[in-house]
């Protein structure tokens with residue numbers, strides 16, 4: 001059950017949200033928006049988005065959700081990647097990843113990109129849930145089996 005948050009979102013809550021987002025995110029799908037990856041065994045390799053190169057030295061390990069470039073030495077987790085490639089703050093990076101299909105709210109469209117903070121998004125989702133429960137009624141109104 002989601003509880004609408006009134007006022008500023010606590011840092012702790014936000015970290016929990018970020019962990020959720022990271023858990024659901026498909027690292028390869030996120031990175032593929034910025035560079036083309038191909039599978040190489042258990043990892044993916046592509047041209048590094050952080051430096052110019054002819055031969056791929058940028059590696060992504062999806063099961064660990066980390067990346068590393070042997071060319072320029074950049075590396076980190078999913079959010080580090082988005083922060084570097086988008087040159088944005090941590091909070092913005094979480095929002096960008098949350099906007100990927102199936103990661104943020106159930107609609108999974110660009111709507112969450114427009115949401116300025118996660119608190120607003122939660123509030124919206126809580127109302128969405130209210131709508132759902134009133135639309136589909138209570139469980140007491142079961143059909144009787146003849």
Ligand SMILES: [Zn+2]
Pocket residue numbers: 048049050051058069070071072073074
């Ligand atoms: Zn690099």
